[in-house]
Every structure is written in structure tokens, then in C-alpha cells.
Amino acid sequence: MKKISHLPKLWDNMLKITLLTFLFTFPLTYCVRMPSDQKSSAQENKSENKEAKQKNTSSSGSITVKGSDTMVILGQKWAENYMKDNKDVTIQVTGGGSGIGIAALINGQTELANASRPMKKKEIKKIESKGWKLKEIKSAIDGLSVYVNKNNLVKELSFNQLSQIFRGKITNWKQVGGKDAKIIVYSRDNSSGTYEFFKEHVLKKKDFSQSVQTLPGTSAIVNAIAKDPNGIGYGGKAYAEGVFPLKIKEKDTDKAVAPTDENIKSRTYPLTRYLYIYTTEEKLNNSQIKKYIDWILNNEGQKIVTNVGYYPLVK
Numbered sequence: 526m527k528k529i530s531h532l533p534k535l536w537d538n539m540l541k542i543t544l545l546t547f548l549f550t551f552p553l554t555y556c557v558r559m560p561s562d563q564k565s566s567a568q569e570n571k572s573e574n575k576e577a578k579q580k581n582t583s584s585s586g587s588i589t590v591k592g593s594d595t596m597v598i599l600g601q602k603w604a605e606n607y608m609k610d611n612k613d614v615t616i617q618v619t620g621g622g623s624g625i626g627i628a629a630l631i632n633g634q635t636e637l638a639n640a641s642r643p644m645k646k647k648e649i650k651k652i653e654s655k656g657w658k659l660k661e662i663k664s665a666i667d668g669l670s671v672y673v674n675k676n677n678l679v680k681e682l683s684f685n686q687l688s689q690i691f692r693g694k695i696t697n698w699k700q701v702g703g704k705d706a707k708i709i710v711y712s713r714d715n716s717s718g719t720y721e722f723f724k725e726h727v728l729k730k731k732d733f734s735q736s737v738q739t740l741p742g743t744s745a746i747v748n749a750i751a752k753d754p755n756g757i758g759y760g761g762k763a764y765a766e767g768v769f770p771l772k773i774k775e776k777d778t779d780k781a782v783a784p785t786d787e788n789i790k791s792r793t794y795p796l797t798r799y800l801y802i803y804t805t806e807e808k809l810n811n812s813q814i815k816k817y818i819d820w821i822l823n824n825e826g827q828k829i830v831t832n833v834g835y836y837p838l839v840k
Contacts, residue, residue, distance in 0.1 A: 586614045586813055592626020592639035593718050594742045595761040596800055599665065599833045600639055603821055606829060614813055620742065623718025630803055631655075636814055638803040641667065641718035641761070642725075658806035664821055666836040668762040668789035669722060669796040670770040672747060674754045679703040681772035681781035684795070687727050690757060693734025698755065711746045711758035712737045719743065722798055723759050762789070763834030790836055800835065 590600055597620040604616035626638035631651045644661065652659045671687060673679060679702055682690075689695040691710055699705045712733055713720040724730060740746050743760030750756035751767040762770065762784050772781035775795040788794040802818065809815045820826050827837035 588614065588616045588637065588814060588817060589635045590616060590618045590626075590637045590639060591621065591629045591635040592637075593623045593641045593800070594620040594713075595641040595667065595717075595719050595764075596620075596639040596665075597742075598763070599800070599830065599835060602829050602833055603826060606825070607817060607820055611816075614817070616817070622714065622716030623721070624716040627803060630805075636804060636808050636811070637818075640801045640803055641798065642721045643799075643801065644803060652805065660804050660806055660809060662802040662804070662818060662822070663799045663838060664802045665800040665827075665830040665838065666789060666792075667798055667800050668784040668794050668836075669719060669759060669798055670762045670765050670784045671757065671759045671773060671796075672750050672765060672768040672770055673757050674750055675767070675769045676754050677703060677769065679771070680769070681774065683774045683777045683779070683781075684727050685777055687773075688729065688731070691723075691728060691733055691737065692731055693736055706755045709753055709756045710734065710737045711749050711756055712739055713743070713746070713760070714739050714741060719760055726796065761835070786836070790839070 590604070593600075597618065600618040604618050608614055608616060623638075623640035623642055626635065627640060627644060627648050629635040630638040631648065644659070649659055671682065677698070679698060682701060686695065686701050690701070690708055691712065693710075695701060696708055697705065698708055712723075715721075724733070738749075740749060740758075743764045746758040746760055747764050747766065747768055750758050765784075770784050772783045773795050774781040782788050782794050784794050784796070789797050802821070804814065804818070809818070822838070830837045
């Protein structure tokens with residue numbers, strides 16, 4: 526039989542290929558593996574850095590305010606005037622609705638939540654479930670106005686009439702003493718504290734009609750009604766420019782009351798309400814936040830309340 530002389534050489538080549546493959550593959554696999562003690566140390570450092578970042582953020586001169594669209598102009602004026610004399614503080618104010626601000630407070634995304642309604646029990650429970658102590662601060666007084674176009678013949682309505690209009694039971698102005706024309710109803714969205722207040726006090730928690738046109742802010746409602754001779758809507762008195770704020774009576778037999786300064790201050794106007802700032806006791810431990818709240822409640826902050834068109838707290 527003939528001897529196969531090339532087999533040893535082939536065997537040597539195969540061994541070399543296997544060895545090279547092992548040498549190139551193994552170091553790469555080894556390099557990407559971190560020893561357990563080093564991995565643990567890296568995770569601890571990352572956690573410490575995150576905690577340090579959070580501490581720096583909470584102790585900085587930055588205050589975030591979110592919530593009520595009714596209070597946006599007031600909140601911005603407070604912030605602007607406060608920052609003029611406190612250059613080391615930055616205050617950011619955004620709207621979106623009372624519900625948005627309260628949710629942000631619950632989720633730890635804001636220091637202060639502006640609200641044109643009191644917090645709900647379920648919202649308070651969420652705050653308490655985190656081990657926080659809620660602080661409710663009354664910051665101003667507002668008369669929630671019901672607006673119609675300046676050319677509308679109707680000048681006053683009762684809670685019962687308003688409820689039927691916003692629930693779609695009364696659909697023509699002639700049903701409440703006006704001209705023969707379809708009523709066009711405008712409302713805030715359901716994240717608004719003004720929406721919640723109106724639904725609770727006027728509609729007695731019943732649902733709005735599906736035909737109601739929902740707008741994102743009080744300014745949008747006022748602008749729409751100023752252009753719409755058959756429109757009706759509601760919002761803070763401070764926004765009532767270019768429209769007519771109706772006289773309101775709680776019962777059909779009551780005397781209708783206009784949302785004048787005197788009537789709102791005396792709380793004889795039936796849709797008078799407080800405007801709130803919500804925070805937690807833990808956040809008030811921050812001297813910058815406490816100093817800002819104290820400033821809002823004192824003379825300078827309350828003067829701005831008057832200048833914007835709301836009413837200062839009675840002391």
C-alpha cells in the first residue's frame with residue numbers, strides 16, 4: 526500500500542487554525558466580562574452620582590411651578606417680580622390645568638402646584654402614600670365668571686339655567702329670554718380646575734353635553750365668545766375682556782349678583798372661590814421655596830394679585 530505522506534502536514538495546519546481561532550476569540554470574550562467586585566463598585570458609583578445629582582437639583586435656586594391655567598398670568602407675574610430682587614433664584618411657571626400640576630406634584634416633577642380647585646381625596650391619598658405631608662396654601666380669591674357676547678340680550682342666569690345649558694337641555698337663547706338663536710357652548714377641558722369647580726357647583730357633578738366645544742384655556746374661551754354672538758363659557762374674572770360677565774343667582778328665586786370687586790371680596794357672588802398653591806412639608810424645608818411662598822402671602826405678592834385682576838386674601 527502506498528504511504529500518504531501529506532497527512533501529518535494537514536494535521537499540523539488544522540491544529541494551528543484551531544489554536545488561532547481560540548486565541549483570538551477567548552481574549553475578546555474575556556475582555557468584555559467585568560469582575561463581579563468591579564461591576565458592583567461601578568453600580569454603586571452610578572447610584573451615588575444619581576443621588577448627588579438629585580440632591581444638587583433639590584437644593585439649587587430653581588423652583589418649578591405647574592398647574593392651573595387660570596393662575597398662569599398671576600404665577601408668571603409673581604415669578605417675574607420675585608426674581609428681580611432675588612437674582613440667585615430661577616422660577617419656571619407653566620400651565621396645563623390644575624390636574625396636570627397636582628399630578629406633577631404627586632410624581633415629584635414640580636415643587637409647587639397651582640390649582641383653582643381643592644385637591645381631591647384620591648389625590649391627597651396618593652401624596653400621603655409616599656410618606657409626604659401635604660400643604661394647602663390659599664393664595665388669592667377669584668370670582669368664576671360666566672361670559673356671553675357683549676351683544677347678547679341675556680344679562681343674568683341661575684345655576685339651574687346654566688346647568689341645563691351646559692348639559693344640553695336648553696339649546697336656544699329664547700328659552701332664557703334671549704333671541705331665537707342656537708346656544709353655542711364653550712368649556713374648559715377636564716384637566717382644568719375651573720372645569721371641576723363649575724361641574725361641581727353648577728352642574729352638581731352631572732356630565733356636560735357632548736355638543737360642548739372644549740378649548741384648552743380661558744383666553745381661548747374669551748376670544749371665541751368675543752367673536753361668537755351666540756356663545757357662552759366660563760373662566761376667571763381677570764380674563765373677562767371683550768365679553769360680558771353675567772349676573773348669577775344660585776336659586777331661581779334669588780336676586781342675581783354681578784361679579785364685581787365688592788361682591789367677590791364679600792363673597793356674596795355665588796361663584797367666588799379660592800386659588801390654591803399645593804406643595805409638601807418636605808419641600809417647604811427648602812429655604813428658597815419657603816421664602817417664595819412667604820413673599821406671595823405678604824403685601825408685595827398680594828399687591829400683584831390685585832394688579833392682575835384677582836383679589837387678595839382678607840387678613
